Amino acid sequence: MSExxxxxxxxxxLHQEMAANPDVVVFGEDVTGGLGGxxxxxxxxxxxxxxxxxxxAYGRDRVLDTPISESxxxxxxxxxxxxxxxxxxxxxxxxxxxxxxxxxxNQAAKFRYMFGGKARTxxxxxxxxxxxxRSASQHSQALYPIFTHIPGLKVVIPATPHDxxxxxxxxxxxxxxxxxLENKMLYDVTGEVPDQSYTVPFGxxxxxxxxxxxxxxxxxxxVGRAEDAAKTLAKEGxxxxxxxxxxxxxxDTETILEFAEETGRVVVVDxxxxxxxxxxxxxxxxxxxxxxxxxxxxxxxxxxxxxxxxAPELEDAYLPDAARIADAVRRVTQH
Amino acid sequence: MAKRATKAAAGDPKDNAEDYLRMYRQMVRIxxxxxxxxxxxxxxxxxxxxxxxxxQEAVAVGICEALEVTDRITSTHxxxxxxxxxxxxxxxxxxxLLGRAEGYCRGKGGSMHIADQSNGNLGANAIVGGxxxxxxxxxxxxxxxxxxxxxxxxxxxxxxxxxxxxxxxNMAALWKLPVIxxxxxxxxxxxxxxxxxxxxxxxxxxxxxxxxxxxVDGQDVLAVNRLARDLVGRARRGEGPFFVELETYRYHGHxxxxxxRDYYRARDEEAxxxxxxxxxxxxxxxxxxxxxxxxxxxxxxxxxxEEDAAEAVAYALEAPYPPGEEVDMHVFAGVPHALAYIxxxxx
Numbered sequence: 120m121s122e123x124x125x126x127x128x129x130x131x132x133l134h135q136e137m138a139a140n141p142d143v144v145v146f147g148e149d150v151t152g153g154l155g156g157x158x159x160x161x162x163x164x165x166x167x168x169x170x171x172x173x174x175x176a177y178g179r180d181r182v183l184d185t186p187i188s189e190s191x192x193x194x195x196x197x198x199x200x201x202x203x204x205x206x207x208x209x210x211x212x213x214x215x216x217x218x219x220x221x222x223x224x225n226q227a228a229k230f231r232y233m234f235g236g237k238a239r240t241x242x243x244x245x246x247x248x249x250x251x252x253r254s255a256s257q258h259s260q261a262l263y264p265i266f267t268h269i270p271g272l273k274v275v276i277p278a279t280p281h282d283x284x285x286x287x288x289x290x291x292x293x294x295x296x297x298x299x300l301e302n303k304m305l306y307d308v309t310g311e312v313p314d315q316s317y318t319v320p321f322g323x324x325x326x327x328x329x330x331x332x333x334x335x336x337x338x339x340x341x342v343g344r345a346e347d348a349a350k351t352l353a354k355e356g357x358x359x360x361x362x363x364x365x366x367x368x369x370x371d372t373e374t375i376l377e378f379a380e381e382t383g384r385v386v387v388v389d390x391x392x393x394x395x396x397x398x399x400x401x402x403x404x405x406x407x408x409x410x411x412x413x414x415x416x417x418x419x420x421x422x423x424x425x426x427x428x429x430a431p432e433l434e435d436a437y438l439p440d441a442a443r444i445a446d447a448v449r450r451v452t453q454h
Numbered sequence: 455m456a457k458r459a460t461k462a463a464a465g466d467p468k469d470n471a472e473d474y475l476r477m478y479r480q481m482v483r484i485x486x487x488x489x490x491x492x493x494x495x496x497x498x499x500x501x502x503x504x505x506x507x508x509x510q511e512a513v514a515v516g517i518c519e520a521l522e523v524t525d526r527i528t529s530t531h532x533x534x535x536x537x538x539x540x541x542x543x544x545x546x547x548x549x550x551l552l553g554r555a556e557g558y559c560r561g562k563g564g565s566m567h568i569a570d571q572s573n574g575n576l577g578a579n580a581i582v583g584g585x586x587x588x589x590x591x592x593x594x595x596x597x598x599x600x601x602x603x604x605x606x607x608x609x610x611x612x613x614x615x616x617x618x619x620x621x622x623x624n625m626a627a628l629w630k631l632p633v634i635x636x637x638x639x640x641x642x643x644x645x646x647x648x649x650x651x652x653x654x655x656x657x658x659x660x661x662x663x664x665x666x667x668x669x670v671d672g673q674d675v676l677a678v679n680r681l682a683r684d685l686v687g688r689a690r691r692g693e694g695p696f697f698v699e700l701e702t703y704r705y706h707g708h709x710x711x712x713x714x715r716d717y718y719r720a721r722d723e724e725a726x727x728x729x730x731x732x733x734x735x736x737x738x739x740x741x742x743x744x745x746x747x748x749x750x751x752x753x754x755x756x757x758x759x760e761e762d763a764a765e766a767v768a769y770a771l772e773a774p775y776p777p778g779e780e781v782d783m784h785v786f787a788g789v790p791h792a793l794a795y796i797x798x799x800x801x
Binding site for chain 2: 142144180181183185186188190191192193194195196197198199200201202203204206221222225226230231232233234235236237238239241270271273293294295
């Protein structure tokens with residue numbers, strides 16, 4: 120066990136799974152980097168450095184730079200998975216799914232069902248997501264509700280370095296297509312990460328803290344902001360539970376409902392746009408399954424229903440922050 | 455049905471009688487399958503609709519007879535011909551068309567999603583050009599694993615308008631993948647003459663990526679097979695990828711419901727292809743002329759195949775539908791019911 124960054128945790132997961140299973144291959148744009156350069160061969164290791172060192176360790180047969188052709192390499196990942204490999208492909212920014220969604224939505228996600236259960240598609244599509252890097256509307260989205268909406272996909276949103284590693288190893292070993300979303304603002308966050316290989320199961324939420332006054336359900340980077348809000352609220356005598364579902368497909372409805380019923384007051388914090396997003400989905404779930412236990416309306420804390428803006432002032436206003444989360448909790452507790 | 459590379463080659467055609475008659479029979483099987491499928495649609499016994507392969511039989515058979523059972527293909531919305539040619543059985547195919555539990559996909563896919571993994575058919579595809587990435591990925595897998603199999607990516611002329619084709623050709627050429635892009639040019643992109651919507655020459659687009667490219671008469675099963683055997687062998691030796699344009703013709707409309715085609719296609723043109731360039735009739739004449747089979751023997755093959763098809767249809771019409779509880783099955787691996795899974799029940 121040692122302190123590692125979110126980025127290093129992911130890198131370690133890739134190294135360990137590539138060492139453990141020769142069927143695991145990695146490809147995407149710039150995942151090796153340094154091709155043709157004078158420096159070390161894996162000089163870059165991807166736009167965010169997550170795949171650094173893989174080329175040197177596993178060679179060009181298993182770590183491939185692709186053209187900027189997301190449809191081709193995501194489609195090829197589906198075909199390679201369908202016939203026996205375990206590809207891990209990288210979409211540099213999840214926003215680029217726009218040019219290759221057919222390969223995910225109509226192809227890989229549907230093989231198993233369309234073919235009557237006779238296909239297996241063990242592929243992982245890693246992508247960065249999230250606002251905060253001043254990257255504007257086409258490099259900042261949180262598109263996990265789109266993927267969650269598509270049957271046949273598993274969708275993973277780690278919030279900590281520990282979960283990043285364990286969930287990525289689980290994703291690589293999983294026999295279904297997995298969309299693995301890495302909030303780019305978390306790459307340098309550090310935390311305790313075991314050195315050995317381990318998995319974190321899908322569909323099991325992490326209970327970040329427990330308190331009886333209200334339940335906050337939050338995803339990805341919003342978990343940390345919910346924790347900041349909880350500290351402020353604790354000083355006011357309000358004790359909250361925080362639930363981090365970790366995966367939106369499958370979704371740990373059991374844990375969500377358990378704490379919704381226990382506290383009767385729920386705030387859902389979601390970095391995705393509010394319409395048809397995870398916050399709306401979870402609010403609907405609780406309203407349907409735990410109505411009698413509710414003591415207040417379920418509140419959603421989300422960005423406005425707009426694209427992500429560029430100017431720092433605007434982007435900061437766009438993202439939910441600890442103050443907004445704390446306000447929402449105060450409202451449900453005072454109801 | 456076991457499939458092996460045909461030995462058909464120069465020399466006395468009678469020496470290869472077995473291979474030739476198998477090719478003839480496979481083409482007849484495709485035609486018989488499609489005639490039955492068309493009748494099922496017209497008599498409202500089939501849910502949904504389907505796209506007829508009739509007229510293009512020499513393409514699927516000429517190519518698939520050059521493949522081993524371990525070789526892979528990806529298919530299209532007009533995919534029954536590829537499925538039959540790669541070794542599928544009538545019963546499971548008709549069951550799938552009719553949405554029955556014994557279908558290749560347990561009734562979940564239907565005509566446009568038939569897959570037959572046991573024979574290397576990775577699946578039909580209802581998105582035009584949608585299988586190009588899958589085929590390329592299958593070939594990438596073969597190369598990375600050091601396997602010897604080749605993947606053939608079937609698609610129509612309409613699919614050459616999709617950007618994905620250019621992306622995968624670039625990647626396959628860069629990585630020298632064992633894939634053959636087989637463009638069945640039947641002249642029509644759905645209801646539009648392809649000449650009206652395609653600039654330049656299709657073959658030159660492949661050549662621009664440095665991909666060795668060929669054009670062949672897609673109505674001549676021997677010409678197709680000869681080229682396919684050569685290219686499959688070369689692809690196995692790492693000389694791929696290749697592109698083949700097969701000139702062929704679609705006897706029916708875009709789909710079975712496209713019955714009045716006068717608004718986009720001349721009746722004379724259809725009649726000419728059907729009377730002068732039919733791949734089955736012409737191959738039959740050649741088999742007779744070369745003394746490989748008599749007219750009576752060919753008629754007998756046709757009758758036997760038609761009986762098989764009729765029997766399979768009768769079987770499928772009586773076969774049970776999948777039970778309702780299968781609606782949420784087969785979404786995830788190892789998860790019996792997806793809804794239960796989402797509700798938190800563990801597999």
